[in-house]
Amino acid sequence: MTEAVALLDEAGEPALTFRALADRLGGGVGSIYWYVASKDELLDRAADHVMGDVLRAVDPIHDDDPIAEVRAIATTVFDTVERRPWLAAYFMTDTEVQPNTLQLYDRIGRPMLRLKLTARQRFHAVSAVTGFVIGTAADLSQRPPPEVVDGSATRDQYLDRIADDWRALDAEAFPFIHQVVEEFATHDDNEQFRAGLDLLLAGLRLQAGSS
Amino acid sequence: MTEAVALLDEAGEPALTFRALADRLGGGVGSIYWYVASKDELLDRAADHVMGDVLRAVDPIHDDDPIAEVRAIATTVFDTVERRPWLAAYFMTDTEVQPNTLQLYDRIGRPMLRLKLTARQRFHAVSAVTGFVIGTAADLSQRPPPEVVDGSATRDQYLDRIADDWRALDAEAFPFIHQVVEEFATHDDNEQFRAGLDLLLAGLRLQAGSS
DNA sequence: CTATTCTATCGAACAACGTTCGATCAACGA
């Protein structure tokens, strides 16, 4: 059932309509409502289904350095979410129908137990990591512009156009953008995520060291 | 025009429909389409309108310590976005119709110019901060559950119920959750955000110091 | 064996939404 959902969102988020799903399953529209109560719950369950895969992919990860282990897990989560823009909005929205997500949350926090931190610090650290991973993924793989969807331009062309717009800005009114526009034009999403994550984890390491 | 929009989303996001907005403005439905091309653009512009307020609120902020200045700006942005769950999804989605957002982006990066970093490091740092702020705000002020919307339960009651569910989990299968559930039950969103932001900024300070 | 409940399916119908479109009207310059 949710297998068919996972297949459908590979063809874009707004393509997942109750009627399209019913057709794909060879059933009626109303039947789906026997299994889920609403579309929100459908997407909650679909998101949790994906997190089940992440959970399995993350299972063998181990590192003697707790922070390195968190980093490896976070990177795996990011790679998965970044490929599925719809996922970010339904991550951890209803833990009652998302058991896999709950397990993943615990999995991220487990290495932190080996760090010398207070319970509160640990809670804040894990929340910060998940927030950063999901937030950055949502930010980077944001709703693609119409001209990319209809195929009249590639994603690279779109980004190049933005870079050109930025270059045309006044250097005195926008000193920072003026300086980093070339970085923006040549940036790589994954590298950008890892750089931010490393900043966060460096701060965490500092905190764990000076307890 | 967008003033009316800013008023309407105070009454919830899905309440902003073209018909409701037209009624509020005392005009026709079609008239709105003379000013905006689609609902996406309407929300893009509404988001940018709010960012204009943020920009003004942030203007007088100055601190000799660049990182402290970034912290103050980020906190202001967070406070604004957290109060408006719909905002996160439309932050920096189309800079062509969001001049204020573009200015704000530059404003966040400007103190970083005083840090000893490479252009690439600066770009990554600002992206990390904005991603963290927006992502965490979206995560914390996520779509409220139905029972809170219809007033049959308060937000605190809802969180208490989740905490109870978490307490009922097996301590061996969920060691981390078991340890932090009390922190979750008594947590404060703002404190949680600031703790994560401070981790991120501590990492940044480390990087700037060891250049 | 029969009657009754439960599980599961189905699609017509409803209300609400974003969007399109042609009609309309005032203002203005030629």
Place this chain on the structure above:
DNA sequence: TCGTTGATCGAACGTTGTTCGATAGAATAG
């Protein structure tokens, strides 16, 4: 006076999520 332009309006269209009663087989009870 006429045609052009800026601006407004609401009826209409297609799609969406959701509700509902009808239906039929399986299981269970008497």
